Amino acid sequence: MNLLEKILNIPTPVISLVLILTISVPMFYPLGLPITISPMVKATYDSIEQLPEGSVVLMDYGLTPASVAETGCGGRAMIHHMLSKGLKIIFIGGGVDSPMFVEKDVPPIAESLNKEYGTDWVHLGYYAGAETGRAALLADLSKIFPKDHRGNSLQDLELLKDINNYEGVSLIAVVTTGSDVLPMWIRQANTPYGIDIIGSVDGASFSIAVPYFPTQISGILNALRGGAEYEALMKRPGEAISGMDSISLSFLYVILLLVVTNVALFLKKDGGP
């Protein structure tokens, strides 16, 4: 087997082993490459920044165990930004895993900022029905959530005393990996009621979300990169920024792999050296 054929037939375990190295080595030896802020992330930040203190945000926290690495950092950075600015957040979840992630991620952030459950943030839990469910909860929260996730009546929660539908909501923030989730919110919240929407989405959903920016969607965080940019904007380096070095090296490795194999294929077609 000559060199060209060896390049075109690298065993999968070798490819995987080098990939593991490119991901893990930067965790111990960070490169510390600078991160520039894209217009979509800046727009997301500005959408939160321009809201007056006390404004209410409805957050669809649709994390799943599989997606948490991609979109979780962006979601947590947005929550920290909102609560530190004095905004109130109503958490809901269109995925069955959502309530677990709200209860895992939000209390530590809220406690670090001295924000109280019921006054500064509430968690209403899971809702079924996808697009119809979203239409229904925007029309009447209490019909979909008779109680919050912790079993309290909605009337007992200070934050929800004057809010029972879309009218008190200033912004909708969506954390999701479902490519159809943002379009559903656009159809049910932005188009009929004119509520601004921002989102932290995974790489695959990003392509679906971008065509709606900036008219129907005010800002988008593109997976881990978006989360890293947001952390950089807030000057609070976290998991996303530390993960970007692994992204850099692994992407570079994939590109090198593609370039080398394609050059080898081209040379082989021509007879080779």
Next chain:
Amino acid sequence: MITFIIGFFTILVYFIGLPSSVNQASNTLNSWATTIVALSIGFGTIVLVRTHAMRVIKRREGEWVYSIVIIIGVIIFPLMYLTIGPNSSLYKTFYQTVNATIGASIYGLVLFTLVGAMYRTFRARRLNGLLLLIASCIVMLQIAPIGEAIWSGFPILGQWIIDYPMVGAYRGIMIASAFGALAICFRTLLGYEGGHVSGGEG
């Protein structure tokens, strides 16, 4: 007839400003829909348990052991939810150490499959394949900070690919598929598409 009445009623309420009592009726219909979906999840669970129970009973080779794992999972989580509640530390620990860990691991494994598949299949044999390859490499270098460290033009070029060719193509696809969905919607409302009530027969 039921589809026609409810469908047209919902469309009218969405597009035309109607008295609040009519809007209220539409909202009630929407909340019914969420109840129906929630019920369907329950039915789905029953069907799942029944299917896997049959596999276990028949000892279907290579499958029944996995079916036991599914049945245990389907029974344990609702049981814990109903007895100790979703906010108990035991339930949270069980979820984070079992479900969340397995989900994240499977997603991590996908990366290795993807890179292996890219290496074997992403080979430019024609000009359009080469263009796709170049565009994807530029977008990767736009996302990874190392791209900018190599050449400051990568982020600009990558953003241009996203802003113009990608958004333009996606908007075209979305508008075309919206027209298609509209046509299917009207066919369903007028009774020409009966798949939702007759199990696939139009």
